[in-house]
Amino acid sequence: MIKRVEINYRGIFQKTLAKRIGGDIVIIASRMGKVGFSNGRYSDSPERNGIPCKYFAFVSPDLEEEELEAECGAKLDIDEADVSVVVDDTMVKGVEPWGWHGVRPINEKVVEKGCLLVVSRKRHDELTRFTARTPYSYRLATIDGDASLAGLWVFKDDLTHERVLGAIAAVDPAIIAIDAVEAYLLAKTKQEHRARAAREAYDAVLRQTSVVTPEQGIAWPHETPELPPWHAFEEGAVVRAPARHFxxxxGGQSRNASFKRGTTKTLRPVIRFDLCISCTLCWLDCPDECFDPVEGRLYDVSYAYCVGCGKCADVCPIPECIVMVDELQFDSDASPWEHYRSDPDGYTRWAEEKKGTARYAYPHVTGTGFEIRERESVAPKDLG
Amino acid sequence: MAETTFIPFEKVKTVRDTPLEEMYTSGHRTCQGCESAMVMRHFSKAAGPRTIATGSTGCMYVANTSYMTTPWIIPWMHTQLGAGGSSAVGTSAALRALMRKGKIAEEKINVIAFCGDLGGGDMGLSGISAALQTDYDLLIILYDNESAANTDIQATGMTTYGAQTTFTPPGTKHRIMQHRWKKNVAPMLAVGHPTCRYVATASATYPPLDFHNKVRKALSIGGPTFIHTFDPCPKGWDYHPQYSREIGELGIKSGIFPLYEIIDGTVSYSYDARKRARTPVREYLVKQGRFAHIIDEDIDYIQSMVDSMWNEWEIPGVAPFKGGLEPAKN
Incomplete structure (x- = not known):
């Protein structure tokens, strides 16, 4: 028997986190007398900030190490997972990885009665309204918390790692047992609060698990790209460029239609067109060419291509004009400017409702903190 | 003092005068907040549609054109890690031959080769040197994110002193593993190739339009030309992507990366860190996770090296000779 765990994470931001979770599953399983091994998905390297990636851990109580490796090692992706861990809940909208896989459902690999384990503060129905429908039932469990984003060198030690280990023990004790998780964390770190964090997450997840039935979720709207066979390549391995058009x-600018990368974002820029002073900076400084010049010296944004880096909001000189908002608040990538043009007041009310009053604030070194602040006060009349 | 050469070129004065159309479009696999992508975007925008680009192996190859999709609208070709210079010469020579033989119409087609700091500053340096001795019209852009960023951040000859990389992890015994001071590539190429008429350094976003106009200038002056860009990298430098522009600005304002043009041997500063108050390098360093391990002593050392660049060098920020010319003593 083989138990398979995949950890879906944000490239670079959660690389260390995912690697530690995968590695520790193997160590804890081996302390329990089982055999395990862990690796990253081949095509995810070299990772880029934010792009969805995967790490795997495999555990078996009866196979030899060589047999387990022969069964699970060196594969582009796994076919099924007993537990799919998701360490950033915005990935439930779909994941388009670095390799050419298309936008895939986050629950694609979860087996019948398996578990989708998400780090999230959202209610379960707020997550399943984005996941793909499946022909069978599986379980959904949440670990209460924000996505723990850090950098390549400075790791954010906020106990997400320990809590995920405790939660995995809760949703599938055949992978690792909670007693073994606690014993390992104590032996390794001599710090009781780490073992306690794992135990608390274990208890909480036992209460926060629900069953997702075939009626829940959506019909998946994205197609999987068809990879050309070797004999279909053009001479010199030519790749056709997007046609020149402006x-x-x-959407007036032609763009790369076969790789869009919008699932990289955890936050999206919401624009108050009525506050815009047409300074051009969002358009000029966007590293992903997402802003479309439109009439009236305004700039529309193409959300399908926006990766949510937050640079536009950072360079915008007008307070509250561009604000980064949680991606799970949005169902559509439609043009916000067309919405604004057809109904200016309605759009402004909608934008303010989406923005709310909470503002995400990252320090310069990503791993050193994260705050949710109340918005700085801006006169109400300016806010529509 | 020699007069600065006048280059007839159409200077873009305001953002509104830049072309709206992209020649490098959305849908690439670069990081959130990638400044090297800004280099790609702005050089192709400045050069326009009649341009051929070649790219050495590195981030801007792998992140843009892997897996049968591309954001390039202008023709682009991958070339090997050390082949930035030779691919530019080959492309330019082929165009000249095709035009001479009447196989394609006579027109100005820009040839731009770009390479990273490993591909250009270390491995491909000899090829760039050879290209700068030719009489072909070509521009070589070295986009410098101070590491081999594509393969998850290894140190190169261009990595800043003290920075953490996978080759230079700080340990308990040795805090600083990156002992080398950054290689001074643009002046090396200017000094070594007296017939190369244009060598410049730039940053894609600061000052605004500076890089855009430098590309236009390089393409107008003709012959082989070279631009070295300073590209903050949110992945390897470990800062949140929203601050890419700010980190670049701090790098320029602190004087750690000097901005200048060398036109026919005359240096002119695009940001004169002697005349304008330099911000302390501390402000630049503490905002990056790759320097999280360094202590005040190290910051003081880096500051003293930057001060020396601007106060003691014969040509400040450019040429590290000190004290003028002395007659031989023995």
Missing amino acids: EMGP
Whole structure:
């Protein structure tokens, strides 16, 4: 028997976190007398900030190490997972990895009665309204918390790692047992609060697990790209460029249609067109060419291509004009400027409702903190 | 003092005068907040549609054109890690031959080769040197994110002193593993190739339009030309992607990366860190996780090296000779 765990994480931001979770599953399993091994998905390297990636851990109580490796090692992706861990809940909208896989459902690999384990503060129905429908039932469990984003060198030690280990023990004790998780954390770190964090997450997840039935979720709207067979390559391995095209207006710039990368974002920029002073900086400084010049010296944004880096919000000189908002608040990538043009007041009310009053604030070194602040006060009349 | 050469070129004065159309478009696999992507975007925008680009192996190859999709609208070709210079010469020579033989129409087609700091500053340096001795019209852009960023951040000859990389992890015994001071590539190429008419350094976003105009200038002056860009890298430098522009600005304002043009042997500063108050390098360093392990003593050392660049060098920020010319003593 083989138990398979996949950890879905944000490239670079959660690389260390995912690697530690995967590695520790193997060590804890081996302390329990089982055999395990862990690796990253081949095509995810070299990782880029934010792009969805996967780490795997495999555990078996009866196979030899060589047999387990022969069964699970060196594969592009796994076919099924007993537990799919998701350490950033915005990935439930779909994941388009670095290799050419298309936008895939987050629950694609979860087996019948398996578990989708998400670090999230959202209610379960707020997550399943984005996941793909499956022909069978599986379980959904949440670990209460924000996505723990850090950097390549400075790791954010906020106990997410320990809590995920405790939660895995809760959703599938055949992988690792909670007593073994606690014993390992104590032996390794001599710090009781780490073992306690794992135990608390274990208890909480036992209460926070629900069953997702075939009626829940959506019909998956994204197609999987068809990879050309070797004999279909053109001479010199030519890749066709996007056709040259530009006109003013939404989508007026031709873009790479076969790789969009919008699932990289955890936050998206919401624009108050009525506050815009047409300074051009969002358009000029966007590293992903997402802003479309439109009439009236405004700039529309193409959310399908926006990766949510937050640079536009950072360079915008007008307070509250561009604000980064939680990606799970949005169902559509439609042009916000067309919405604004057809109904200016309605759009402004909608934008303010989405923005709310909480503002995400990251320090310069990502791993050193994260705050949710109340918005700085801006006169109410300016906020529509 | 020699007069600065006048280069007839159409200077872009305001953002509104830049072309709206992209020649490097959305849908690439670069990191959130990638400044090297800004280099790609702005050089192709400045050069326009009649341009051929070649790219050495590195982030801007792998992140843009892997897996049968591309964001390039202008023709682009991958070339090997050390082949930035030779691919530019080959492309330019082929165009000249095709035009001479009447196989394609006579017109100005820009040839731009770009390479990273490992591909250009270390491995491909001899090829760039050879290209700068030719009489072909070509521009070589070295986009410098101070590491081999594609393969998850290894140190190169261009990595800043003290920075953490996978080759230079700080340990309990040795805090600083990156002992080398950054290689001074642009002046090396300017000094070594007296017939190369244009060598410049730039940052894609600061000052605004500076890089855009430098590309236009390089393409207008003709012959082989070289631009070295300073590209903050959120992945390897470990800062949140929203601050990419700010980190670049701090690098320029602290004087750790000097901005200048060398036109026919005359240096002119694009940001004169002697005349304008330099911000302390501390402000630049503490905002990056790759320097999280360094202590005040190290910051003081880096500051003293930057001060020396601007106060003691014969040509400040450019040429590290000190004290003028002395007659031989023995």
